[in-house]
Amino acid sequence: MTANWQGNGGLVAATVLGLVLLLALPQIVDPVMMIELTSYVIMAILALSLGLIWGYGGILCFGQSAFFGIGAYAYAIAVINFGDSTIPLLLSIIVPGLFAALLGYFLFYARITDVYFGVITLTVTLILYKVMGATSGSQYVIGAAPLGGYNGIPAVPPLNFPGRPELALSFDGLFYLSGVTLLAVYVGLRLMLKSRFGQVVVAIRENERRAELLGYDARFYKLATFAIGGAIAGLAGCLFANWGMFISPDVFGLAQSAQVIIWVIVGGTGTLLGPIVGCFAIQWIATKLGAQQLLNANLVLGTILIGFVLLVPKGVVPTIGDALRRLKFCPYVAPLVEQRRVP
Amino acid sequence: MDLLVVLSFEALKAVASLALISVGLAIIFGMMRVINLAHGEFLMLGGYAAIVATKAGINIWIATLLVSPLVVGVIGVVIERTIIRFLYGRPRDTMLATWGLSLLLVGLATTIFGNTTEGISAPAGSLQIGDYRIAAYSLIIIVIAIAVFAAIWAVFRFTRYGLIARSTMQNADMAAALGVNPSRVYAVTFGVGAGLAGLAGGVMAPITGIVPTIGAAYVAKAFITVIGGGPAILAGTVSASVMFGAIDQIITYLSTPVIGEVALLAAAVVLLRFMPQGITGRFFRRAA
Numbered sequence: 001m002t003a004n005w006q007g008n009g010g011l012v013a014a015t016v017l018g019l020v021l022l023l024a025l026p027q028i029v030d031p032v033m034m035i036e037l038t039s040y041v042i043m044a045i046l047a048l049s050l051g052l053i054w055g056y057g058g059i060l061c062f063g064q065s066a067f068f069g070i071g072a073y074a075y076a077i078a079v080i081n082f083g084d085s086t087i088p089l090l091l092s093i094i095v096p097g098l099f100a101a102l103l104g105y106f107l108f109y110a111r112i113t114d115v116y117f118g119v120i121t122l123t124v125t126l127i128l129y130k131v132m133g134a135t136s137g138s139q140y141v142i143g144a145a146p147l148g149g150y151n152g153i154p155a156v157p158p159l160n161f162p163g164r165p166e167l168a169l170s171f172d173g174l175f176y177l178s179g180v181t182l183l184a185v186y187v188g189l190r191l192m193l194k195s196r197f198g199q200v201v202v203a204i205r206e207n208e209r210r211a212e213l214l215g216y217d218a219r220f221y222k223l224a225t226f227a228i229g230g231a232i233a234g235l236a237g238c239l240f241a242n243w244g245m246f247i248s249p250d251v252f253g254l255a256q257s258a259q260v261i262i263w264v265i266v267g268g269t270g271t272l273l274g275p276i277v278g279c280f281a282i283q284w285i286a287t288k289l290g291a292q293q294l295l296n297a298n299l300v301l302g303t304i305l306i307g308f309v310l311l312v313p314k315g316v317v318p319t320i321g322d323a324l325r326r327l328k329f330c331p332y333v334a335p336l337v338e339q340r341r342v343p
Numbered sequence: 344m345d346l347l348v349v350l351s352f353e354a355l356k357a358v359a360s361l362a363l364i365s366v367g368l369a370i371i372f373g374m375m376r377v378i379n380l381a382h383g384e385f386l387m388l389g390g391y392a393a394i395v396a397t398k399a400g401i402n403i404w405i406a407t408l409l410v411s412p413l414v415v416g417v418i419g420v421v422i423e424r425t426i427i428r429f430l431y432g433r434p435r436d437t438m439l440a441t442w443g444l445s446l447l448l449v450g451l452a453t454t455i456f457g458n459t460t461e462g463i464s465a466p467a468g469s470l471q472i473g474d475y476r477i478a479a480y481s482l483i484i485i486v487i488a489i490a491v492f493a494a495i496w497a498v499f500r501f502t503r504y505g506l507i508a509r510s511t512m513q514n515a516d517m518a519a520a521l522g523v524n525p526s527r528v529y530a531v532t533f534g535v536g537a538g539l540a541g542l543a544g545g546v547m548a549p550i551t552g553i554v555p556t557i558g559a560a561y562v563a564k565a566f567i568t569v570i571g572g573g574p575a576i577l578a579g580t581v582s583a584s585v586m587f588g589a590i591d592q593i594i595t596y597l598s599t600p601v602i603g604e605v606a607l608l609a610a611a612v613v614l615l616r617f618m619p620q621g622i623t624g625r626f627f628r629r630a631a
Contacts, residue, residue: 060435062442103612110616115378115434116570120612122380123563127608134601254559258446265439299450305443309436310429 011190014273015183022179026172034175036287039243041178044279045236047263048185051275053229054264056193058205059222060114063121064233064260066128067096069251071234072241073132076156081143086162092238093231100230104223111219122257129252152248156241169242178239182276185232189272192228201225255298259286262305268315277317345473350596352472356481358588359488360547364561365568365580366491367540372569373576374512374532377427378434380441382565383558384448385537389415389544390553391456397463403549404466408487411545412538419537423530431529445558452555465549480549487546491539496577508532564604567611573621582622587611 026034050064074095078088103124107117136149145153159177161167169177192198204211204218212218241247250256259282267278282304289297312319368382379385389411396406426444430437467479499505511518511528519525544553551557568587572579587607595603618625 060438062438106612106616110619112615112619115438116615118435118438119378119566119570120615123567123608123611126559126563127605130601131605134599254556255446258442261439261442296450296454298446299454302443302445302447302450305446306426306440307443309440309443310426313436 011187014190015187018179018183018186022176022183026175035171036283038171038175038178039240040280040283041175041182042236042239042243043259043263043283044276045178045182045185045239046233046260047267047275047279048182048189048272049229049232049236050260050264051267051269051272052189052232053225055269055271055275056198056205057201057222057225057229058114058208059226059229060118061121061226061229062118062261063123063125063257064229065251065253065256066121066125067100067230067233068237068240068256068260069125069128069132069247069249070096070099071237072247072251073153073237074234075238076153076241076247077142077145077147079157080145080153083157084163084165085157085159089159089238092234092241094234096234096237097227097231101223101227104226108219108222108226125252125257126254129249129254132249132252148248150249152246152250154246156245156247158242158245159238174239174242178243181235181239185235186272186276193272197221197224258301258305262301262308265308265313265315266304268317268319271315271317271321274315274317278315281316345475348472349475349477350592352477352481353596354589354592355485357592358584359485361564361568361588361591362580362584363484363488363491363543363546364540365565365572365584366495366577367536367538367543368565369569369572369576369580370495370539371533371536373574373579374508374536375431375529376434377431377533378438378441379536380438380562381422381445381448381558382540383560383562384445384452385415385419385540385558386544386547386561387452387553387555387558388418388448389541390548390551390557391452391461392541393545393548394461394463394553403463407545407548408542411548412542415541415544416534416538419540420530420534422537423533427533428526428529445562449555449558456555458555460552460554462552463549484546491542492577492581495539504531564607567608571611571614571621573618573623573625575623579621579623582626586614586622 025037029037046064046068049067050061053059053061053064071092075085075088075092078091079085082088103121107120112120132147133150135147136151138146140147140149147153157165157168158174159169193202200211200216201221203214204216204221208218237251240251263279263282264275265278266282267276268274282301285304286297286301289295289300308315314322364386367385368379371377371379371382392411392414393403393407396410397403401410422444426440427437430440465478465480467483469476470479470482499509507518507523508528508531510521511523511525512532515525518528551560564587568580568583571587572581572583587610590610591603591607593603594606614622
């Protein structure tokens with residue numbers, strides 16, 4: 001009972017903290033930084049999607065940016081054709097979810113090992129990069145939307161109030177929408193992981209064979225987790241297409257896939273707060289690196305990834321969480337990070 | 344008739360290139376169970392080694408066939424000693440660390456060589472087949488691939504190092520009890536795999552040119568080949584190269600190179616659905 005209350009207490013505390021930040025940040029941060037911050041929030045949704053399937057599902061997906069990119073492209077192509085953004089928004093969730101389900105069917109039901117899974121998902125992303133890159137030229141058109149090859153699709157129309165294309169979302173509005181979406185995804189995943197379904201997913205991560213002997217079909221639960229993660233990543237992709245009003249095959253690139261992995265491993269697998277923290281921290285570092293010429297960004301990110309794997313394999317949030325728990329410190333903070341680690 | 348010859352020749356070249364860029368990865372993965380996501384960057388380093396050596400006035404054959412594998416082999420040994428050896432038995436962490444290594448090497452190459460394509464011109468001219476002309480260098484790639492596979496087979500089958508390496512991979516503790524130093528065998532084997540990647544990078548450099556990010560173009564194909572091939576290193580790599588190379592070339596001929604690569608990937612995913620252990624997990628089980 002106490003543990004349950006503490007868990008919910010942590011969730012309420014996180015929600016309140018998130019809402020406060022959402023309302024306070026635009027007041028204290030300058031507009032240029034707000035543009036950056038909005039992209040951080042959108043990427044944090046992507047990080048959460050991988051945090052779910054890797055940290056809780058135990059599925060090593062190296063191609064999370066594939067679903068992100070498919071969501072972005074699905075939104076961009078549909079909204080250019082439809083004008084109104086309601087159905088495109090839904091498509092940006094459904095299409096990558098279905099794609100993840102299809103890919104997951106082939107991979108989970110073949111029961112290939114997680115290492116192979118990582119390689120295949122990475123390969124899918126790289127192939128998508130090439131395929132979308134090869135679509136330059138006037139014959140590659142879906143409806144009214146030219147795909148544009150490596151130049152991408154420019155001038156993607158923004159989201160609008162459902163059914164009212166003239167009521168388009170402003171840039172401030174995009175920040176609030178992204179922030180609310182991030183919070184909603186966070187809370188939704190916390191609740192899902194508390195549910196029966198979530199408990200089974202974690203049980204399979206802990207010991208797949210034992211869960212199967214207890215009668216749970218691990219393949220199905222993994223497939224469902226993977227599809228949910230793919231759908232969330234697609235939603236983030238839709239917001240990202242709104243953020244830049246532009247989408248290009250770079251979303252499928254190796255760099256993008258690597259970044260998501262780095263966010264999650266730096267923040268910590270097996271938590272939901274970790275991927276968000278890792279995403280903000282690494283994005284901030286990447287922005288700072290982009291502003292100087294001395295050190296190559298890939299060089300620094302690669303070093304961070306190697307360093308964390310070798311020295312801090314748990315990630316930042318679980319490491320701090322362990323320290324807090326050891327100190328019996330702050331009953332509201334500790335439950336936030338009270339999750340077991342992926343073996 | 345001439346067209347058929349040219350097409351089969353092109354298919355053969357595709358198979359040989361695929362086998363060549365995959366074999367270093369196959370050795371590191373097959374013998375050490377280490378998934379090396381920096382494999383593409385080893386190829387990239389091999390390409391740069393060949394280009395730098397050639398521009399320094401070294402004969403192009405020595406540069407591609409000797410300098411590239413040696414340089415990358417040494418780099419491989421250093422990487423094994425500093426990073427990989429701490430991660431044996433942890434395949435997930437190895438993948439993540441080698442991915443970090445891949446980013447680091449791309450960053451390093453960008454810092455040193457800049458983000459522009461460097462190239463060397465392909466030696467040897469062209470061959471006339473009926474009405475068609477083909478690059479003689481393609482023939483050389485096929486010959487090199489055959490020579491490399493024959494050499495690997497001979498080394499693992501007949502030499503003392505080959506015996507020690509195979510025994511260590513089968514049972515490291517037993518080999519250690521018999522006086523072998525497993526960590527040295529691991530270091531050398533990783534170096535050999537890296538060196539073969541460097542050789543492939545050097546050989547491919549005149550065709551593709553080299554940029555710091557070229558590894559991404561190789562790594563997907565190489566992994567698909569190794570996974571599709573399954574547990575037997577040489578037979579697996581060859582059979583998967585034949586299958587995927589042929590599919591790639593036929594579809595490329597019928598449509599575009601990009602569709603060819605999509606077909607290659609789709610074939611691999613479907614293959615794994617029905618043969619999760621790869622081709623040699625089901626057929627040729629006793630092959631090397």
